[in-house]
Amino acid sequence: MTAVTAVTDHTDHADRPDDRASRAREADGIWDDGLIARRAAGAGGNGTPGDDDATGADSTKTGEHGATGDGGPAAESPYEKPSPYDKSSGYDNDGPYEAAAEATVLYEGPLRARLDALRELIGLSRTRLDSATLAEAGRVLDEAAARRRLSDRHTVVAIAGATGSGKSTLFNALAGVMISETGVRRPTTAAPIGCSWTDGAAGLFDRLGIPGRLRRRPLQGADAQALEGLVLVDLPDHDSAAEDHRRHVDRILRLVDAVIWVVDPEKYADAVLHERYLRPMAGHAEVMFVVLNQTDRLPGDAADQVLDDLRRLLDDDGIALGEHGEPGATVLALSALTGDGVGDLREALGQFTRERRAAARRVEADLDAAAARLRPVYAAEAGPAVGRGRVGLSEEARDEFADRLAEAVGATAVGQAAERAWRRHANKACGTPWLRLWRWYEARRSPFGSIVAPVTRAPVDEEATARARVEHAVRTVADEAASGLPVPWGQAVREAAARGAEGLPEALDELAVRAGLPQGRPPRPGWWPVAVFAQAVMTLLQVVGGLWLVAQIVGVATPNLGVPVLLMLLGVLGGPGVEWLSRMAARGPARRYGSDAERRLREAASGCGRARVLDPVAAELLRYREVREQYVRVAQRG
DSSP: OOOOOBOOOOGGGTTOHHHHHHHHHHHHTOOOOOOSSOOOSOOOOSSSSOTTOTTOOOGGGTTTTOOOSSSSOOOOOGGGSOOTTSSOOSOOTTTTOOOOOOOOOOOOTHHHHHHHHHHHHHHHHTTTSOHHHHHHHHHHHHHHHHHHTSOSSOEEEEEEEOTTSOHHHHHHHHHTSOOSOOSSSSSOOOSOEEEESSSOOHHHHHHHTOOGGGEEOBOOOHHHHHTTTEEEEEOOOTTOSOHHHHHHHHHHHTTSSEEEEEEOTTTTTOHHIIIIIITTTGGGGGGEEEEEOOGGGSOTTHHHHHHHHHHHHHHHTTOOBOOTTOSSBEEEEOOTTTOTTHHHHHHHHHHHHHHTOHHHHHHHHHHHHHHHHHHHHHSOTTOHHHHTTOOSOOHHHHHHHHHHHHHHHTHHHHHHHHHHHHHHHHHHHHSOHHHHHHHHHHHHHOTTOOSSOOOOOOOHHHHHHHHHHHHHHHHHHHHHHHTTSOHHHHHHHHHHHHHHHTTHHHHHHHHHHHSSSOOSOOOOOTTHHHHHHHHHHHHHHHHHHHHHHHHHHTTSSOOOOHHHHHHHHHHHHHHHHHHHHHHHHHHHHHHHHHHHHHHHHHHHHHHHHIIIIIHHHHHHHHHHHHHHHHHHHHHOOO
C-alpha cells in the first residue's frame, strides 16, 4: 500500500474564519444541516434510526408550493434550483483544497416524479391528516432537496458499529494513515470525524455538522485515486453509554448516502444492532455494506461459518444481499488490523463511488420507507372497494338514501292524499245533484268543516320518528361511503356527512309544507265538461219527467204515464251511471296526479339531501382519489 499522509493537526488554523464560525455554531448549539427551511424539533425516522432526534423536519412547511391542481402551470420543482453551496465554506488545509462544487445531484425521471408526487401528496393531505403523520415524509423531501444542492462528485459513506468492533481501525486502514484515534479506552470516538478524498466536500461536511477541526483528508496517492469522490465519516459507537454519541449516530445516519456497518465475531448478532438499525433500514440494502471485522481472531474456517450466520441474520432482517450481481447489501469479511480483505472493501467502495448513484439510491430508499409508513393512511388493507379502484357511493346507495329521505318527509303519503283529493274533486263535480246536495248538507253539519283538511304540522311523536329516520339515513350513507377507506379518510367522510346533516330535518319539514299536498283544485281533464253536461241532462230528464207526471195528476196535461215515467227512469238511472263512468275515468288522472305530487316531493327531498350530505361526501371522496393517485406514484419505483 502506498503511504499517504493526512493533516491531523488543525491548531495552526485556529484563526481561520470558517473555523471560528464552526466553533461559534457549536457554542450556540446550532447545527447547519442545509435544510430548505430551519425546522423545529419533531419528525421521526423513515426506516432509519433516531426517530426522537431533535433535528427532524416539520412537514407542515413542505408541499406549500405544490401544483395548483387547477390546470395552471406546475410550480418549479425544488430539486432543480441553484445550489446555495456554489462557493465552498470549508477548510483549506495548507492550500486551496476545497474548490467550489459546481455539479449537483440530479433527480431525473422516475425519482423526480416520485419526489414531486410526494410534495403534492403532502399539500393535499395537510388539512386531513395531522402534522405528525406527515412529518417523516416532509423530512424526506427536505433532505432530498438539501442533498441535491450539494456535489454529485462525492459519495458520503458513514462507518458505524458497536463498541470495540474496530470501525476506527478500519477507517484508518482505508485512509492509509492514523486519523481516528484507536485504543482500549471505550468509547474511543466521541464525535464524528470526516475524511474526503476529493476537493469540494465542505458543503457536505457542513450538512453533517462536522466542524473544521474534525475534517481530514489523505494526501493524493495511488490508493487515494481509487477512492476518488469518497467522503468517509467515522461515527461514535451506536451502543455508547453516552447519549450524545448515540444522538450523533442517529442524526448522521439519516444524512449520509451509504453506511458501512462494522461488526465483530462476538457481537454480530447483537439485538440492538438488528432491531434498532438493520431491520428498520432493510429497504436501504443497496446503500449498505456489512463488514465482519477481526477475522484474524477466528481460527480455521470459523470466519466462514460466522459470515454465513451473519448472512442468515441479515436475511431474517429482510435485508437483500447483493450476491450474484443482484442489488443489495455488500457483505464482506476482513481484518482491519492485519489488512486482510481491506483491499476488497476498498475496491467495492471505489466502484460504488464511481457510479455516483448512491445519493439517488438513498433518496429512493427513503421514499420507499416513507411510502410504507404512509400506506395505512392511504391504502387500507381490508378495503375490497379500494383494491378494485372503486371508491365512493354506488347508485344503489344514493337511491336508498333518497328513498329514506322521501320516507322521512312522507312523500308516499302526500302522493296518496293528492290522489284522493283529485278523486273527491271529480266525484264532487261529476256526481248527481242530489248526492252533491247531501254531501253539502253533511259538510255543514260536520264540526270539522271541509273534507279536504289543510296540511298541518306532524304531531310530536311523528316528528321525532321522522328526525330519527333522517339521522339513520345519513349514518347509513356515510358508512357506505367510508367503507373500504383508510381510517383518517373514512373519518373525514363521516364528519362531512354529519356536518351536512345539521338542520336537514328542519329543511325537510319546510319542503313538506312548500312542496307537499298541492293547494287549490286539481286540474280538470278534457272529458270533464262532457261528464258534467251529461249529468245535467240526466237531472233535466228527471225534472221534466217529474213535472210531466205532476201535470197529469192535477189534470193540466193529457194522461200518458209511459213517456214521463220513461224520462224519469232514464234520468234516475243515467245520473249514477254517468257518475260511475266518471269515477272509472278519474282513476288514471288521479293516480298520475298523486304520482306527480309524490315525485316532486321526492325530488325536493333528494335535492336537499344531495346538497347538504352527498355533495360534501363526494368532495371528500374526490380528494381521497387525488391523494391516492399521488401516493401510488410515490410508492411505485420506476
